[in-house]
Amino acid sequence: MEQQLTQIIHELYSLDVTPQISRPAAEFGDYATNVALQLAKQVGKNPREVAEEIAAKLRETGAFSEVTIAGPGFINVRVSGASIAKQLESEWSDTYGENNDGEGKTVVVEYPSPNMAKPYSVGHLRPGNQGWAARQLMEATGWKVITDNHLGDYGAPLGIWIAGFLTLSSEEALEKDGVYELGRVYIAMKKLLKEEAERGDTTLADQVQDWLLKFEAGDAEAVAYSQRFNTISLDHIHNVMGRLKISTDYELGEAFFAPKGKAAVQKLLESGVATQNEDGSIIVPLDEYGFDVPLLVQKSNGAALYATTDLATILYREETIHPDKVIYAVGSEQQFYFSQLFAMAKKLGISTDLYHLWFGFIDQLNEDGTREKMSSRKGVVLMEELLNDAEEKARAVVEGRDVSDEDVKKIALGAIKFSDFISDRRTNILFDWNTIFALTGVSGPYVQYAAVRVNKILRENGHGNSFDETYDYTAEKDVIAKILGYPEVVHRAAAEIEPHKVANYLYELARELNRYYEATPVATGDVTPEVRDARLGVLAKASHIFAHGLNLLGIEVPSQM
Template sequence: MYAIERFESRCKKAIESILKRSVELEVPPPEIGALFALPCHGLSKYPEELAGELASKLESLDIDLVGKIEARGAYVNFFPSGEFYEIVLREILQKGDDYGSGEKKDEVIVIDFSSPNVAKPMSVGHLRSTIIGQSLYNILTFLGYKCIGDNHLGDWGTQFGALLAAFELWGNEEELESDPIRHLFELYVKFHRESEKNERLEELAREKFRLLESGSEREKELWKRFVDLSLREFQRIYDLLGVKFDYVLGESFYYSRAKRLVQRALEQGIAKISKGVVVIPLEEFGLPPLVIQKSDETTLYSTRDLATIEYRLEEFSPSKMIYVVGAEQKLYFKQLFAAARKLGFNCNFVHVDFGLVTIGGEKMSTRRGKVVLLEDLLREAIAKAKQVIEERNPLLQNSDEIAKIVGIGAVIFNDLKGDRIQQVDFDLNRMLNFEGDSCPYVQYAYVRGRSILRTAGVTKVTLESVELLSDYEKKLIELLSFFPRIVKLAAETLKPHYIAQYLLDLAESFNSFYTHCRVIGSPNEATRLAIVSATTHVLKSGLSLLNIRAPEMM
């Protein structure tokens, strides 16, 4: 248990021993200066009187790590002792980048994220699922869970019938070889434009997919080429983002299992035929039925998703399955999870939804070709980062690699710093803002700290005792102490923005400390070097949880 957790736990136990009831503490506003506060509003008709009485009784208990207890209005505020600051610094220096991590757990969590559609370029719209999912994977793994990241590729379905039909009508082998994804994307867009004028094209697409599902060698061979070419393109972008998966299994992997699942659901009376299609009724959940087989006996992505759940339960025995998919799919996931339970698939299913990425307020659409390609964005971010870095530090060595770290980090952090449920309107200038509320601001705080340690000539900081601390030092150490709590909050809510916002606060607090507290050559140099070292550990660790690297120089 970390110092901040012990502090909170002991305060609660002391309060509960007096009140004979359970209580919850809250974190007061920064201007109060306390670590925790007990609101007394719901505990008595006279909350201010109760706060005063409690403070007096608690002061006499001599609670470990607590220095002062004070009633302010209807709140009892708890302030740390001098010992608390020393314990926090020792914890961080001892654990290093692992400060805030949890003990290894037996629990397995499957995280389904990214999941782009094959034969289409990855757009900025794919960024959210990819980096939110990777961040959650990092956070939960950091806390000791066994995580399995699965990139459930969209490589099956009617859209591939459309693509096969489009290639047959307008495809060009030379263009496919020279620039495969762009050519396939152009064909996909053209097909849907033309199908608005010619309804027979949709019939052709359905026939092509039926042939693919029935095992036609011609369609299967061409489909395999599309998949292989797409995977090569996707991997290049994942490498740029530093994203990794434990499994990359497309919908096609589950096709045979999905067909068997339909048959079994019908035999068990869980599914029924309605108007020529097979559905799983969900009236008892207050939901519309889930269609799992079309009238031409082909499967849908819902069928393959159910087969995927079955496979994951058999293969990994997870306690939880997390799906990082946009908020527009809320109804579908309610249906999917309800159908899974009817089929006897027992697991804690969680839909981690997020707001859309828009361009000028308009939703992006691959059918209409209205997209901003993710790779273009990342390359532009790197180029701009290099320009800014070279203006600030023309003699910086290895500027290309540092520009990559800063540019990619800026894009990731911009997306993760806000609550994931909010809609993100695509704005390149905001993503690449290098001032204030941005990733470079946090990264530069880390670089500044590392520079101090190099100048001091220390590689490993040790702490003998903590000298008299200024308010700037106390505030910084208090903020550092909250890191384990913030990581747990991000995990419990499945919202990485708590870590991003914490890092911004930590960088600001460190910059205030840097401005007002001389480190090298000061009478308190040893203590202040320990504070600097502890801060760099937490900044680096926090950025890493968001899948962002911390450069040594900028």
């Protein structure tokens, strides 16, 4: 309908517009558009008159069983089941839902970027989920996608880990508990540093800074500690990422870029883009971009900062990858920093589209019913613990059924991930065990169950006929109409990098199928073979959509539930 409307509007008014199509309440029709109201001012006519002209042309196509006008100029149309089934068949392919919007373009997606030498925390759940979904959406819309896990393996934390290990730990403890010992040391050392600062002492702080400067100077002992901690951390990170079913092409961390960043800062100084303060620190003024606060790119003691390594990362990618777009999957708390960073890039003449894919926090529900950001004081904050707990709860949900351990893991991960995509990513999400495993509401298991159910029907009865000219598809009309909307959902979700649009669509498709099952037998009772095969053909397309859509979100379809 969108294509037909576009052609009609061009024919009538010589305007190129993309009309918005919606699904109104059933009593008004199958599809609706308010394009006449949008065009009225441009063409100098009453909206109702514009609607009449467009409606007349729509009737002439013969594609609609009814075209009516409501209110000031809303156009409502009805279609027959057979006509939209034929339309779906003409558009169908193994890659249905995908497009070439990004053809010839390259995008770098950066995620989940955890810090080294401490356990993978729930704080990096959303960067991994949202980053992976962005990757999948970009790939589904024709982009060449390169992914990078920008590891936090440099800066003050490294000095804290080395000084902390020597002060608070031992070889035996590190050998026994690995990354969890490093995490314990980091937290304990941060506490000691805070207490020291309150006393006006700098002994430990000086040790931390000394180790960092040693590492930057290539000191063999400092480099050896860094490599050892990194090996322990990477093994842990890779294990957790494997359980989350996410991966990246590269793992170029901050340590890789720090020397390049310092060299880049010197060039900024020489070119006059950056200035040096009296204390030796180096800043990039951004007044022309509306920032009163300059971006600090190097400390007074010469140490690198996030901005130093991020500057080097941008320049490195420009030189080696030449991306058209870079997506940073990082939380909302870094919005100001990234706006400064991107302004600096513009000041350097970089035209690449740098995009901060930000998102809200993960909230937890307290006993008194209030919400607060998930913290170490309450609930689970380690990713491995969260996954273990989710798998135990998934086993409880399917207890007594023939469900494999592999499927239990798919259900557990589906519940966790789908909860991240229920709402717009910019909102905080509420992590509630009772809600995310619900089989009757907006949840991953609800959608997975719908997919498992349709797959079971197809397994037992075959995939039927893709399209039958002799069948009217009246009972299937709403399901087919929903399936026809999938490519546009993917297009918009990718264009706006909003994966929740896919999640909401899949939930709606699951509900539509449940309504269909309640009213329509597929392969039981007195259903004829011809009708059965036509209906199975529609279900086969729904099965494809479930698998494809859930895959965009990094969720797998279990074989049993």
